[in-house]
Amino acid sequence: MKKHIILACLAVLAVWNNSIAQNKNLRSELLRGDSAISDTLVENKLVELALDGPMYKNADHEIIKNKLQVKKARNSWFDLLNISLNYNDQTFSKESGNNTFVYPKYFFGLTLPIGMFFSKGADIKTARENVKVNENTKEELRRSIKMDVLSKYRQYKSFSSLIVLQSALSDEQQALFLQAEKLFSEGKVSLEGYSNTSKTYVNQLATIINLELQKDLVRLEIESMIGINLETAILQSKIVTSTK
Secondary structure (H helix, E strand, O other): OOHHHHHHHHHHHHHHHHHHHHHHHHHHHHHHHHHHHOOOOHHHHHHHHHHOOOOHHHHHHHHHHHHHHHHHHHHHHHHHOOOEEEEEEOOEEEEEOOEEEEEEOOOEEOOHHHHHHHHHHHHHHHHHHHHHHHHHHHHHHHHHHHHHHHHHHHHHHHHHHHHHHHHHHHHHHHHHHHHHEEEEEEEOOOOHHHHHHHHHHHHHHHHHHHHHHHHHHHHHHHHHHHHHOOOHHHHHHHHHHHHO
């Protein structure tokens, strides 16, 4: 009887442990999902800010300039026309038999160079093609800016994760160094062993300092593209998340 009760308790305990494990896995998946959503919002915000920068706006201005060139080329047809007007202040008349010839007081003239007439069509077409080229350049620039800011942000996150890992190792190395220092003062560790432990700890600190430097440099590059502090951009994306 006791054996059956113990087996039943073990079975209940196993089910309970399994339920706890499943709940932990579910919470972990939800946290990963929230983190992925948060990262996506941050990345979208960074791309939005980067595309609002002067480099991308200059592409719009180039397109406007080329559209104005198209308009100018169209209106330049009128530059080809040469209109002349002459006034004759003398009146001449001549009679021949029953016919009388009277010369006009005003003379109008219109000149249109044939060569320039045909070349203007090519000028207009060239101006239109320049607009298309600049539109393609703008799209290429948009893709380049997006890729650049996203790659830099992911480098920033990678450096942040590496710093966390290296900091944990640094804590372990510090504990070993302090232990070696104590044993060395007590004469229980050789100078070589103490020196090796010290070098390992110093190298670990140097690694963290270098990672911090790389992280700061990438952050500065991102901020140069987005025009504001990276922390501010991340905060803005979180505010958007909380309002949804």
